[in-house]
Amino acid sequence: MTYQKLKGTADILPGESEKWQYIESSARDILKQYQFKEIRTPLFEQFDLFARGVGETSDIVSKEMYDFYDKGDRRVALRPEGTAGVVRSYVENKLFAPEYHRPMKLYYIGPMFRYERPQSGRQRQFHQLGVEVFGSKNASVDVETMLLALDLFKHFQLTDLKLVINSLGSNESRQLYRKELIEFLEPHFEELSKDSKDRLYKNPLRVLDSKDKKDKEIVKGAPSILDYLDEDSKEHFESVKRMLTAMTIPFEIDTNMVRGLDYYNDTIFEIITTNPKFGANATICAGGRYDSLVEEVGGPSTPAFGFGFGLERLILMLEHMGFDYPVSSLLDAYVVTIGEAVNEEAAKLTHELRQNGLSVEREFMSRKPAKQFKTADKLNARLVFTIGETELKERKVRVKDLTSGLENEVDLEELYTRFSEVYPTLLKSLEKEGE
Numbered sequence: 001m002t003y004q005k006l007k008g009t010a011d012i013l014p015g016e017s018e019k020w021q022y023i024e025s026s027a028r029d030i031l032k033q034y035q036f037k038e039i040r041t042p043l044f045e046q047f048d049l050f051a052r053g054v055g056e057t058s059d060i061v062s063k064e065m066y067d068f069y070d071k072g073d074r075r076v077a078l079r080p081e082g083t084a085g086v087v088r089s090y091v092e093n094k095l096f097a098p099e100y101h102r103p104m105k106l107y108y109i110g111p112m113f114r115y116e117r118p119q120s121g122r123q124r125q126f127h128q129l130g131v132e133v134f135g136s137k138n139a140s141v142d143v144e145t146m147l148l149a150l151d152l153f154k155h156f157q158l159t160d161l162k163l164v165i166n167s168l169g170s171n172e173s174r175q176l177y178r179k180e181l182i183e184f185l186e187p188h189f190e191e192l193s194k195d196s197k198d199r200l201y202k203n204p205l206r207v208l209d210s211k212d213k214k215d216k217e218i219v220k221g222a223p224s225i226l227d228y229l230d231e232d233s234k235e236h237f238e239s240v241k242r243m244l245t246a247m248t249i250p251f252e253i254d255t256n257m258v259r260g261l262d263y264y265n266d267t268i269f270e271i272i273t274t275n276p277k278f279g280a281n282a283t284i285c286a287g288g289r290y291d292s293l294v295e296e297v298g299g300p301s302t303p304a305f306g307f308g309f310g311l312e313r314l315i316l317m318l319e320h321m322g323f324d325y326p327v328s329s330l331l332d333a334y335v336v337t338i339g340e341a342v343n344e345e346a347a348k349l350t351h352e353l354r355q356n357g358l359s360v361e362r363e364f365m366s367r368k369p370a371k372q373f374k375t376a377d378k379l380n381a382r383l384v385f386t387i388g389e390t391e392l393k394e395r396k397v398r399v400k401d402l403t404s405g406l407e408n409e410v411d412l413e414e415l416y417t418r419f420s421e422v423y424p425t426l427l428k429s430l431e432k433e434g435e
């Protein structure tokens with residue numbers, strides 16, 4: 001019997017996992033700079049939370065959920081996205097209470113699950129990084145959060161990026177726009193793609209960002225949602241634009257850009273790469289304001305703003321661009337063993353060095369010394385400690401600095417008992433003159 005990973009899942013092996021660690025830790029640093037705090041919510045939740053929170057008509061809920069009945073006959077689902085769970089947690093833990101700082105700025109990094117047809121950049125288990133800001137309607141929250149997203153991508157030296165924004169207005173003005181849009185689209189009903197026909201009465205705004213060529217032609221003449229904004233939404237959007245302009249952040253407005261999820265209002269944004277290599281997966285980050293979701297999920301009326309992006313797609317892009325991950329080759333010492341008799345002393349030596357804070361690897365396979373030195377070199381070890389039967393008898397170890405090429409000897413007992421004096425002297429003796 002052999003086993004294979006499930007379709008659409010991936011193993012992240014050593015060699016690859018270092019890249020993930022680098023990306024996650026740099027992202028965490030930037031998030032810290034912006035004062036975002038991490039939240040970790042469960043990987044599965046009640047099915048209804050997503051149906052309600054993400055929207056029944058979204059592809060995520062209607063087509064892509066991993067949902068099932070557990071042994072207690074509860075309908076549960078693996079999370080397809082991060083926002084619903086974070087909002088549930090915000091409400092359940094009363095993070096809106098007065099003792100908490102407002103706005104509350106949260107982020108998450110972790111796996112998400114969607115039943116999709118797997119292809120490059122599209123998996124059934126994938127990872128997202130997302131942020132949510134709760135409790136402020138200030139347009140500078142929108143701007144700060146978009147700047148954070150841009151900063152994250154800038155850190156990885158992604159260029160050819162475009163910030164695209166739009167406003168969906170308030171729920172009331174959107175209802176009005178919705179009606180007008182349906183009226184505009186109805187005469188073209190027969191020409192619309194099947195998906196758009198299905199969406200026309202359920203979620204006509206989605207027709208605007210249809211990928212179908214014919215649909216795209218038709219919606220070119222559609223009324224602009226920006227003409228339907230009420231005064232508050234207009235001023236909010238103007239404020240966002242003024243701040244971006246004042247900070248000389250280039251942006252574009254796309255009045256046909258809507259998001260796949262129903263809960264957005266006012267500012268929405270996408271970061272798009274204009275690099276033709278990434279054609280179909282051009283959107284690398286998306287988000288916006290969602291002021292009614294917290295209430296929808298049972299909390300007090302709370303404005304919110306967030307975004308999310310996929311880490312697999314980010315890594316793919318970095319791959320394409322030949323991004324140089326900084327290698328953290330932190331190996332202080334490699335212990336070379338010559339002869340079976342030294343095995344136990346090598347174990348002790350390795351342990352003592354580690355207890356003194358060094359990162360150490362040792363030989364386990366009793367290979368020829370030349371091979372062991374090669375490994376030490378490959379692992380970028382700074383020092384090689386060699387212990388053979390002669391050294392064992394004399395209670396000594398030979399030490400070579402792979403950078404300077406210089407060698408010395410040190411007494412084992414001295415090293416074990418007076419490390420903090422012996423070790424610096426040893427390092428000094430291995431330095432080349434004048435260095």
Ligand code: ATP
Pocket residue numbers: 081114116121122123124125126127128260283284285286308309310311312313
């Ligand atoms: P797409 O149009 O590619 O299906 P989406 O609109 O479903 O994307 P969102 O729900 O907005 O995507 O999720 C945000 C990000 O999560 C996407 O931009 C993408 O980077 C990533 N993502 C979404 N689905 C997958 C998946 N199946 N595999 C890998 N990454 C994904």
Ligand code: MG
Pocket residue numbers: 059
């Ligand atoms: Mg999708």
